[in-house]
Amino acid sequence: MNWQKRRNKINHDDLKNDFALRVFKLANMLSGEVVDAKKMPSDTLQTMKEWSKLSIDIKGLINDFLKEMSPKSLFDILPLSRCDEETLSWLPDTVESEWKKQYAIDNLCNSAYINKKNADMCAEKICEYLKNGENSILQSNRNKETLENLVINFQHSIDGLSEAISRLPRRIMI
């Protein structure tokens, strides 16, 4: 699967259409705006456990972006691979460097990494709260408030992460 297709699956299908919306529901259940007779906030524990797998996929996606979408990769295939060795020693890096500047690639990748890291931390703490079950969450207002804040931070992190991934160029551009 090429990088574009992977981005579409991970960012669009898994992160935005599925995971993010499940977290939104958790946030609104905690705030009392949504009630579900068959689901309690603690049922989201399974969802949160899925984050670790998704997080690995996302990390791989960001890491592979430079490898697959940088115009430097064009020098590995015809016709640019026919450039003489002297040219190949400096031109691919120069092209990549210019490309990174023009599309603010480093900023986008950094933003994605930072948001992912924050999301990982939030997810870990949320799991800690959820694993003690419903009583621990709902009986203490302080616990509930802390959990709500963690969920809100988590929402912001995955929103920032998704936004950064969406803004990465959709094709190899020079």
Next chain:
Amino acid sequence: MIKSAQNYLRPRILILDDLFGRDMPDMPNEHRENLCAHFLWHDATGDKAAKASSQNILNPIAEAVFFRGQTPLVAKIGTVVENDLPGALTKVRSGWSDALAKGETPWALVLLDLCFYTGEVTEESNRRVAGMPEGRFDDDDYRKYFGLTILDAIHKEYPELPVMILSSKSRNEVSLEFTERGAVGFIDRTDLRGPEIIQDALWHHGLLPDYSGRIVGNSLPILLALREARRAARHRENLLIRGERGSGKELFSYYVNSVSNERDNANRPFATVNSAVLSSSMFASELFGINPKTATNVDGKIGLIEAADGGDLFLDEIADMPQDVQAAVLRVLQDKQITPIGARKPKDIDVRFISATNVNLENAVSGFRSDLLDRLRLGGTIFLPPLRDRKSDIPILADKFIREAEAGRQGALKREITSEALDKLISHDWPGNIRELQTCLFKAVNSNPDVEHLVPRHLVMTSQLDKSEIQVPATHNPSKEMQKRDDLVPVTDLDAILKMQSDVHFGMDNINQWAGCLGDVEDANLRLLANCLKASLNATKDRTVNPNGIIQIHPALKLMTGDSTLTAVEAYDIIKRILGPFEDELEDDLRDAYNQTIHQRGKPRKRRLLPRKRTV
């Protein structure tokens, strides 16, 4: 009998989306549940997936109806899923043109997905998301999104229907495509603002009825006018409302004030004034007020502009505003200051002027200052549709007015309007608009207190009068004459008088035509004056000191005549002349005013009105 039109207490939105529109055989669509939980929508789809859901949104902001836009609606492993443009359009139509034709509330907004996955549902794709296919190569090509094909078709067939893109795709890659195809905006499905962004979209683009119930109607013209009013209410610039007489201009100005308050969680004041009563001699005290320390024996008064400070002042019938008043209002708009009579310093004011007219003010003949007009419509113009352009609203308007009329009559029977009577209402053109419809139905209820059904013969449209109907009968027959009068010439209504004035040529050549009607005309004019007096008494009631609990006639007569130099004795004499002929049938405030006049000035000399409908 008619069925009352279907109404909803919340906006109804249609969401065309392959993932969230999937129906599930006996289980909830979890993706749909999560989306509804995020945006706080009640799932009103009514399919198996919705029925299987255990989720409850406590205060939903909208009724959401989901549709997959593909066949089949329920897919399982081995099923091939294909896009279904005709099916999508049928769903759109059911809540749009079909609903409008039935007088039902149409979609407030359509939210449209971009990418629809097609192909076979495989074990792998079904494991990821139940009922979703693998997807074909072109499905995810932004130039070929099926959502854009649907958008093209909707815009071509229903250009007034507001459509927004609801997607988790990147906005940038399709912004030109969806704009060119007529979508009014783009909402990111995972936007953190959730319900807030949907409410904003509904406010600005949605077609919503007035949920307060004051402005009644679901027709497209009235929904478009309400949307214009909401858009205008977002800012504090002055607004102009244009529409024929009786089309509800004052109600709309109040709507602008109330939705502004609702939006900003504020309580801004709202004051109204009819520009026609702002005579040269009294406008300053009415608009700007009187400083309490102006002179001995002069009561201080807060002017209407100050009363509306921070809020809205509704200026009705601005075409009737005298020139010097126009100049004064223009100064207020320029300086944003007023100086009450007797005050030394001006006061800063923050008032949005909402003006109304049924006159073409741009016409030089109107005599209205163009510089004032420009300032009064700086924030936009709202055009109100005449009733003849929104006939699908007549059934619910009729129902409202009949109930109101019943409520005003103690012990009135609850009645239904027959379909024949409704047809009669719908086939009429209503030049007097909603006010004429209201008059017609109030009269029908009041004149027929002991029936359960309103039938065509109960309905008298004042604007149906023509010259032939006010001709003198050839032979005098009192009983027939009264019946004719009741059915055809309700001359006590203002509309009827205006109609007569415009229809009948006043001249010696047709004087006989008038011979039998002068009694009616005189009666009507006096009743009209009595109503003006009643309105003036009400208007001045709360703004005058009333130490003895006695109604204050003098200020009311000053307001009514526009003459601030009027003496108390002159005021009493005017009362006697207006109310004397009706002394046995006065009610409430008019009775109090008349008794007070008699107490002060004695009984008037008996004066008889001209007999009605005399023959010559």
